[in-house]
């Protein structure tokens with residue numbers, strides 16, 4: 065990952081395409097952190113509870129696919145090497161989230177969103193545009209995205225079955241990580257986004273969460 069600065073533009077496109085395929089269809093590179101749910105016991109859920117938990121964890125997985133698209137899109141166009149490195153580290157941590165959510169969705173007897181390639185492609189384009197807009201906007205965009213994700217995760221903690229300790233442990237750890245990503249982005253000069261942009265982002269994620277809850 066850190067060698068990407070020395071790649072030519074066409075090399076970078078190939079690397080990005082490989083990352084896209086691994087995000088959507090394969091096993092993306094993760095950190096060494098353990099799955100927060102690994103040590104916890106699975107509990108019996110009613111059919112309704114299982115369906116709600118699977119739907120919410122599928123939404124979280126789709127959000128992480130989008131996060132990958134955003135980070136990879138930004139890494140392609142961001143100017144400062146320091147920002148690129150920070151984004152690549154955060155993207156790696158998002159891969160942990162991606163892997164944990166996918167595992168949990170499958171444990172709950174369902175599959176990840178069929179629309180994943182669409183979430184990735186759309187987010188990649190938005191991320192690349194944010195990167196082109198400049199580093200302070202691109203970092204501001206990361207911070208705002210993470211703040212909105214944290215609000216979603218809080219909402220999920222209210223809706224997840226109270227006894228579903230595995231899903232809850234994953235969401236709790238994600239909340240900690242996303243808050244850290246937002247702080248890092250702001251510390252590196254992220255600017256506050258204009259309100260209309262924030263509203264557009266909230267609207268886009270609303271459409272995504274509604275769709276990914278079902279498909």
Ligand SMILES: [Fe+2]
Nearest residue numbers: 128131158161
């Ligand atoms: Fe994440």
Ligand SMILES: [Fe+2]
Nearest residue numbers: 210241242245
């Ligand atoms: Fe994040």
